[in-house]
Each structure stands twice: as C-alpha cells, then as structure tokens.
Amino acid sequence: MxxxxxxxPQPPVGAIPSFVAIDQVSDAQLARYAELIHTRTGIxxxxxxxxxxxxxxxxxxxxxxxxxxxKYYQYLKELPPRDPEWDAFFQEVTTHxxxxxxxxxxxxxxxxxxxxxxxxxxxxxxxxxxxxxxxxACSTGDEATTAACCIAACxxxxxxxxxxxxxxDIGVEAVKxxxxxxxxxxxxxxxxxxxxxxxxxxxxxxxxxxARPILTDMMSFRQHNLMAPLHERPFDLVFLKNVLIYFSxxxxxxxxxxxxxxLRPGGLLMVSASEGVSDLLHDLERIESWLYRKPxx
Numbered sequence: 001m002x003x004x005x006x007x008x009p010q011p012p013v014g015a016i017p018s019f020v021a022i023d024q025v026s027d028a029q030l031a032r033y034a035e036l037i038h039t040r041t042g043i044x045x046x047x048x049x050x051x052x053x054x055x056x057x058x059x060x061x062x063x064x065x066x067x068x069x070x071k072y073y074q075y076l077k078e079l080p081p082r083d084p085e086w087d088a089f090f091q092e093v094t095t096h097x098x099x100x101x102x103x104x105x106x107x108x109x110x111x112x113x114x115x116x117x118x119x120x121x122x123x124x125x126x127x128x129x130x131x132x133x134x135x136x137a138c139s140t141g142d143e144a145t146t147a148a149c150c151i152a153a154c155x156x157x158x159x160x161x162x163x164x165x166x167x168x169d170i171g172v173e174a175v176k177x178x179x180x181x182x183x184x185x186x187x188x189x190x191x192x193x194x195x196x197x198x199x200x201x202x203x204x205x206x207x208x209x210x211a212r213p214i215l216t217d218m219m220s221f222r223q224h225n226l227m228a229p230l231h232e233r234p235f236d237l238v239f240l241k242n243v244l245i246y247f248s249x250x251x252x253x254x255x256x257x258x259x260x261x262x263l264r265p266g267g268l269l270m271v272s273a274s275e276g277v278s279d280l281l282h283d284l285e286r287i288e289s290w291l292y293r294k295p296x297x
Contacts, residue, residue, distance in 0.1 A: 148211075
C-alpha cells in the first residue's frame with residue numbers, strides 16, 4: 001500500500017485537518033503497536049500509556065498525512081527497515097527526558113574514585129593513558145557531556161590522554177541535538193557553577209549553554225539500537241542508565257548480552273539501581289547496586 005492511498009484529501013488552507021485522529025488508539029491497536037515497538041526496540045508500552053502513545057502517534061499522522069491510527073500501523077508494517085519514517089516513529093515513542101549530573105552519587109564516584117584510580121594506575125604501571133566510555137541511550141547528550149566535564153575537571157593532565165566518549169541513541173533527532181552540545185537552563189540546573197564557567201559558553205539571551213571544545217573534542221554521537229550489537233573496540237566504562245526500566249525481561253537480557261560484549265576485561269557497567277537487572281548480571285562482580293565489573297578472566 002502506497003502512502004498516497006493512506007493520505008486523506010488535504011483540507012483548504014486554514015481548515016482543521018479532518019484526517020487527524022481526535023480519539024485514542026483502541027485496545028487492539030495499542031496491543032499491535034506495543035508488539036511492533038517491542039519487536040523493533042525491546043521497549044514495553046504498557047496499557048496505562050494508551051493516552052501518551054495516542055498523542056505521540058497523532059503527531060506522526062499530522063506529519064505524514066496518514067488518515068488514522070490503523071492506516072499508519074499498516075503503513076509502518078510495509079516500510080523497509082531503513083526508511084526514515086521508522087526513525088521519526090521511534091523518536092516520538094521513546095522518551096528523551098534527561099539533564100546533566102543526574103544521579104549525583106554516581107558522578108561523585110566517577111570524580112572522586114574512578115578517575116583518581118585510573119590516573120594512579122597509569123602512573124604506577126606505565127600503561128597507555130587512554131580511556132573509552134560509552135553512553136548508551138544517550139538521549140540529547142547530557143550524560144556524555146557530564147562525563148566529559150568530570151574528566152576535564154578531575155583527571156590530571158587529561159589532555160595527554162586518548163579519550164573517546166561515544167554517545168548512542170535510537171532517536172535520530174536526539175542524536176542530532178546531542179551533536180550540537182547545546183543545553184537549556186533546565187538541563188544545566190545541577191552543573192556546578194565553576195564547571196559552567198570553565199566548560200560552557202552562555203548565550204547572550206541567557207537561555208542556552210554551549211559546551212566548549214575542551215568537552216566536545218572528547219565526544220562523538222551516532223544512532224544505535226541497543227537490541228543490536230555495537231561493533232566497537234572494548235570500553236572501559238559503559239553507562240546504561242534509566243533506560244532498561246522500559247524493556248521487557250527478555251529484551252533486557254538481550255541488551256545486556258550486547259553490552260557485555262563491549263566491555264573490556266575489568267571494564268565497568270553503570271546502571272540505575274531501580275532498573276531491576278541484578279539477576280541478569282550474576283556473571284559480573286557487583287560493586288554497588290548500580291555498578292558492576294566484568295571479570296578479568
């Protein structure tokens with residue numbers, strides 16, 4: 001079925017588009033959309049999210065001109081996997097709510113424990129001063145930028161290190177925003193004042209902050225679905241926070257299998273304590289309720 005067959009006749013200029021659904025998805029439609037989303041992303045859409053899903057789908061109806069929820073579902077089902085509409089669809093139905101320095105105790109650990117230990121280890125062993133970090137489900141880049149702030153502030157002579165912070169997200173628009181390294185006031189509300197002055201430039205209108213090259217030179221961003229393997233060199237530290245709460249247990253297991261493959265021996269995985277994955281990480285050493293280490297052998 002072509003898109004033209006699914007689009008309603010366009011109304012006169014100024015008229016209310018008649019093809020835009022004004023009700024919610026039905027229970028049967030919710031179930032089909034939920035299965036579609038789960039199959040492609042691993043994310044669960046619960047029945048309680050019926051209104052939220054309806055509102056977000058309605059934006060895709062307006063954007064595409066497709067007549068209703070049922071026709072849009074049919075349209076998606078017939079699209080090839082790499083069609084841009086899939087990206088737009090996932091952008092709507094996944095959440096991208098975040099801010100810098102979320103979960104203070106974890107960032108305190110990074111600054112006061114992890115980075116000093118890494119620095120001391122390199123000095124003692126004469127190892128290469130390099131560090132690879134992955135911010136999985138990075139949203140608009142707040143987490144990756146926070147990691148860069150901590151490194152710039154707390155890792156001695158960090159300019160002599162080879163540092164790569166990779167941020168990935170399933171949402172194309174979120175990745176585009178992350179690449180700009182621009183943040184609003186709300187995203188910045190927990191950033192220490194001295195970090196704001198050292199690592200960001202404030203816009204003249206006082207509404208947004210731009211990360212400086214001292215941070216952005218460490219970071220790169222690209223699209224990635226956590227249900228698929230990430231083909232990268234091993235990472236020293238992976239952030240997988242505030243995302244698995246939306247996944248079914250089999251999907252959590254699949255994601256964590258992919259994550260393990262990206263960790264170097266002795267590498268660390270940081271999660272959110274509330275995500276309920278401890279029983280799926282039994283093969284990793286538990287350091288905190290939110291921190292796990294991959295065995296060296």
